[in-house]
Amino acid sequence: MIDIRSLRDLVRLFYIFRREFWLAFAGVAVLAVAGAFLLPPKYTSDARLLVKPGRENMTAPIEAADRQAIYPQSTTRDPILDEEKMLTGRPVLMQVARLYLAEMSAEPQREGVVGKLKDAFASVRRAVGGAVGKAFAAIGLAEVQSEEEAIAEKLAARFAVTHGPGSNVMELSFTWGDPVVAQRVLKSWIRVYLDERTTVLGRKTLVTFYEAKVRDSDQQIESAKSLLRTRLVSIDGTSAQERLDALTKRLNDLSTRRAEIAAERTALLNGIGYANQQVGRLAKETVSERELGNSPTFQALSTQLADLKRQRADALRIFKDTAPTIVALNESIATLEAQLKTEDRVLQRSERRTPNELNTVMARNQLEKSMRLRELDALHTAFDKEATQLETVRRKVLETEPELARLEQALSVAEKSRALYLDSLEKARIDQALDDNRINNIAQIQEASLNPSRSSPKSLLLLILALPAAGIVGLAVVYLCAMFDQRIHDGGRFEERFGVPLWSAVKDIDGSGPDNDFHASLYRIYGTLPLERIQREGLVLGLSSARSGEGVSFLIERLQTLLQAQGLTVRVNAQPAVAAPGEVVLLEASGLHSNRDAFVRLSQAHLIVLVVEARTSTVPVVENALGVLRTAFRKVDGVILNRRRFEVPPHVLRWLQR
DSSP, rough: OOOOSSSSHHHHHHTTTHHHHHHHHHHHHHHHHHHHHHHHEEEEEEEEEEEEESGEEEEOOOOOHHHHHSOOSHHHHHHHHHHHHHHHHHHHHHHHHHHHHHHHHHHHOOOOOHHHHHHHHHHHHHHHHHHHOOOOOHHHHOOOHHHHHHHHHHHHHHEEEOOOOOEEEOOOOOOOOHHHHHHHHHHHHHHHHHHHHHHHHOTTHHHHHHHHHHHHHHHHHHHHHHHHHHHHHHTTTTTTHHHHEEEEHHHHHHHHHHHHHHHOOOOHHHHHHHHHHHTTTSSEEEEEEEEEEOOHHHHHHHHHHHHHHHHHHHTTTTTTSSSSSHHHHHHHHHHHHHHHHSSSSSEEEEEEEEEOHHHHHHHHHHHHHHHHHHHHHHHHHHHHHHHHHHHHHHHHHHHHHHHHHHHHHHHHHHHHHHHHHHHHHHHHHHHHHHTTTTTSSSEEOOOOOOOOOOOOOOOHHHHHHHHHHHHHHHHHHHHHHHHHHOOOOOOTHHHHHHHHHHEEEEEOSSSSSSSSSHHHHHHHHHSSSHHHHHHHEEEEEEEEEEEETTSHHHHHHHHHHHHHHHTTEESSSSOOOOOOOTTTEEEEEEOTTTOOHHHHHHTTTEEEEEEEEEEOOOOEEEEEEEHHHHHSSOOOOOOEEEEEEOOOOOHHHHHHOO
């Protein structure tokens, strides 16, 4: 536990873990230098392949959009990924491994001492690796591998293929310990890949496959058309929808005609009923010709009346109006006029009767309406019968419609499939012709290069970065050590951490001479003591520690000297532990966990102080000791940090204080 408050504390932290820092520094530096000089060199051969757009980089001969069930997140498919998978696939890899083994076995042994030593070392390494692999396989930790599989895994680990976003160029690289071998292996890899790709994508069987599919599609189309033709003949139409439309239109026409017939029939019935009522009121015959003349009686009376009026006119010439003759004539005239009024003047002499023409016309109209009514009844019956037949046909068509729709859909799908198969068949024939001539869309724009400059290790870079990397790793080790260090180095946060006041941090002395910091820390302990209580009633001070050797006896000896110099009476481990006024009794109780007398002595103390040795005592040990004292005595009055050391050298400290 160390309190970091300034740059000086950081420098002190470095000096505390200086040994760990130099160990990490030396280890990293040695590894970097050893790697620069001892790691085997690696050489990389590069090549580039251009993938031109075409059918060769498609995974499916039929268009993907016609058979796609799951849509990818990206709207653009990258075919270069498929080429990379084929390039690094196991078939290509195993062929390259076999070619590599054949070439290595055919090479002559190296000449010279160094070459022979390298060959011997390689043979020993292969033998040891094979033995270790067999041992692991025997105990079930690995599987037995053939030499080809082992070489294939090694080649795959050294081979890399990449391409930039949106680029059609595949960048190939192969790393090996010999630049010539790296170039040779990469050339073999490209050649095997092109041969394998041509063989796999050769479409040798696609022509036969698509021809069979076209024949199957023709059979499906013929079968669907035959069934569809039979169903259409049964419903007497060119299609279900057309037949339904025709039937529906005819039924609507019949419904309209029946409504019109019903209305007309009602009108005819009403007209016939009204005519029957009116015929009873009309005369059967009418007078077509009639001869009229004056009545003989009326003519005789008129003549007689005229004669009397003449006689009266003649008599008035002779007689007065009151004469009896005139009066008699007047009475006769009045009587005759009255009789003339009662007589009919006109007399029918003859008449000619004919049948009533209106009656005849109405009878004729009734007959026509009756005939029209019979015609309407016959039409209504015929329309009802036709509507019933049409309803039956329509029901039959509706029952047949799902089957017709299924057959039409199957026919449409079969025709589309046939068109797709024909298109794919043509493509397959073109691909087969191209494959026969080994024409594809892969172009080698850069052959495998021979690079004599090593790709790794970068010895000069390793040597340059050795010291900076070692310093960084050393500082990281210092940081980790400080994070996991539980030792107590100073008392900066002691009271906050443990809840006990820190009386003093006593500096460690080497005995070379007087040390003012050490005496100052002792006087701080003296200043912390209750001096008034000591003068009044005395004090029993118990000093304890978690383990022996933390400096309890040394502090008691120094405190005794200091207190006596201040004029106080001091006794050490006095029995009984009773202090007189002006007297201090110091009790030594070191090693709480191993000293039985410690608790007996501390039980007599007025104040209990725990001594903690800096750079040795840890936080858990101090917490345990404080817990034991609090459990036993319910109090711990203070803590003294003994042997505190400031690890920064004086000259560095003086440099920091400038």
